[in-house]
Amino acid sequence: MLTKELLSYIMDIGEQMLVSGAEVNRVEDSISRICKAYDAKRVDVFTITSSIVVSLQSKNGNTLTQTRRILKYATDLDKLDRLNNLSHYICAHKPEAEYISNEIEKIGSRHKYGPNVQYLVYGVIAGTFTVFYGGDLNDAVVSAAIGMILKSVITFIQRLDKNVFIVNILCSFIVGLLGVLLVRTGIGHSFDKIAIGNIMLLIPGLALTNSIRDIISGDTIAGLLRLCEAILVALSISFGFGLVSVFVGGMFK
Amino acid sequence: MIPTFQIILAFIGSLGFSILFNIKGRKIWYAALGGMVAWMIYLLGGLWLSSEMTQYFVSAIIVTFYSELCARIEKTPATTFLTAAIIPLVPGRALYYTMSYAINNRIVEFADYGSYTVSIAVAIAAGIMVASSLFRIFFALRSYEYRHH
Incomplete structure (x- = not known):
């Protein structure tokens, strides 16, 4: 079930991917795949280097829209790799919103080169x-x-x-x-x-x-x-x- | 300079960048090897290709293929490898001389080197473009066949 909260986590994934150095195409593709996996009837994602806009229509006719403004880039290809795996996992298993937020936090706090x-x-x-x-x-x-x-x-x-x-x-x-x-x-x-x-x-x-x-x-x-x-x-x-x-x-x- | 030495330096340079871009585990070695391959192909290309731009072009194609293949093996975005592997080809030297001629008011050399820098960038871009388009088509075909048989 697509809630505001869930969409916000999905946006987090997209935002982090873009910031860590993903191509726009990958970000748009990941967001719309995840939304489709949670039974959205229609998903429109628009991403440029400085902003992400997602608008989706759920099965019961509700429309949800959220945007993100991206100000800063920090190349981190390991993070991108993990986010990419997470988004594949989400598409396949459709976990609860809480699980996603935990995973995002885990990815954010993992080890970097000192x-x-x-x-x-x-x-x-x-x-x-x-x-x-x-x-x-x-x-x-x-x-x-x-x-x-x-x-x-x-x-x-x-x-x-x-x-x-x-x-x-x-x-x-x-x-x-x-x-x-x-x-x-x-x-x-x-x-x-x-x-x-x-x-x-x-x-x-x-x-x-x-x-x-x-x-x-x-x-x-x-x-x-x-x-x-x-x-x-x-x-x-x-x-x-x-x-x-x-x-x-x-x-x- | 001895080419072997330069190839090793390309390896170290790409290795450095893959750490800078925070690549982890054995993926670092794939990326660094990619940088080595890039410069090796560039030097090898010099043996039978007449223009430097074709050397950059061919090298970029091979490196992109290499990155896409590694990406399939390691199940990660191709960007992971391509970013660090393409570094030895980046026209840092040409960019520097362009700008130094501009500062010294040597307009003719500036125009020469400026267009040279831009052509290298375009050659690399075109190489990446060709290779990743081919890869896309190849995988689209494969999944198409998979669906229809």
């Missing part, structure tokens, strides 16, 4: 890609150090301001500034390789891939929105580096 691992990974990724694109060992070390600093900067700025563009401008500004300083003191050798290694951490790879996938599945609006966001993030990274050159004067050789 901050230490994250710092390490930031360093490793930055260093790896610096060498990947032709930097030497010095560059790799500098780049890894900047990568770790970048992680702390991201954590810090996100506490102050959640705006994606501001975060990216400031992050790339700090990466650029540190890179220039360390190259000028002679520790790093080539600024460009160091910068590229760190750009790989900021670049909106997931947004780009997902936007294309959305467009193929026919969700043109959602795909274009995501594409615009990806392009704006890329631009704001460039602005950050541009800002560095204003401060230090002609760092790019």
